[in-house]
Amino acid sequence: MQKSKNQNSLKYLKLAPINPFNDSNSSYSHSMSKSRRNYKLQGILPINITKNCVSRCAFISQKGNDNKTPHNLNQDSVLLQTKLNSQPYQFLFGVFDGHGLNGHSISTLLKNRISSNVPYCPKEPQEIDLIEYLENSINLASKTVMSSPIDTDISGSTLCLVIISGPHIICGNIGDSRCIIGKYNENWDFEVLSKEHKPNIPEEVERIENAGGFVSVFPNKRNQKEGILRVWTDDPEIPGLAMTRSIGDKAMKHVGVIDTCEIVKHKVCSEDKFLILASDGIWDVISNMEAVEIVSKFWKEGRSELACKGLVDAATEKWMESGDHIDDISVIVVFLHAKE
Known part of the structure; x- marks a missing residue:
């Protein structure tokens, strides 16, 4: 019996355990020669711990192409860290979308600097503690970039960072990456957690x-x-x-392009089923509701890694329909469950 196209594609997917301090650029990757894609995918297995509201998560980061020629570099960087300070209910997720000649270097430096600040995350935090930690981490990362030897005149990066501690979700955003929550109460809906710039x-x-x-x-x-x-x-x-805010882009600072993040806080409730955090490689071609509809199919199966793949495949198809350019695409999907 001839296998369907979807069945053939599934054999390329593997779920690898997370190393909390692993660099996403050195993570498990597999080249899909038939589709000329380079997926980077990791995830964590389902867990059930008191206070924990995350059941499963995964990510994919794929470099774009022009006229079917892959970009030399994927300028996106992805951060996925579990068990912050050995606390099994604390997680840190981030997407950094670089642009300009040195965009990749800037997005990578941001990710690494924020990772290095993890030991300062409070172990038993209140909501205000999480906000302060997130803001301090982002400010330190921005200062690190601006004082680094990297030429930031016309290069920079977005930043969308999410910390989850028990039922508390805090999102900090600079630029046009985006984070939303998929919600279900008789019908699927969404809530945007990041303010775009x-x-x-x-x-x-x-x-x-x-x-x-x-x-x-x-x-x-x-x-x-x-x-x-x-x-x-x-x-x-x-x-x-x-974009009107970014980290880097020194030549644009005098015309009001700032690196100030905006914070949105949220408490996980029974309607919250999953979180989607992605670069504009997704959001430029996929609407919030379309993204929720795609992920909801895999949420029912408990397959966060396939939810990532579904989003990337849909976005890639949309980019191909609109021309010969496909942007770098990075997406994190986090399955949520409220603790009673």
């Missing part, structure tokens, strides 16, 4: 314009109907930036 958000645009920058599809301020809105300076040598 893009040039189509009025309060972000106001800050840019007050600082002397401007937002347009092209740097000549023409009113174009197509294309991506970007932040520009008056210097034609500086490329436009598709």
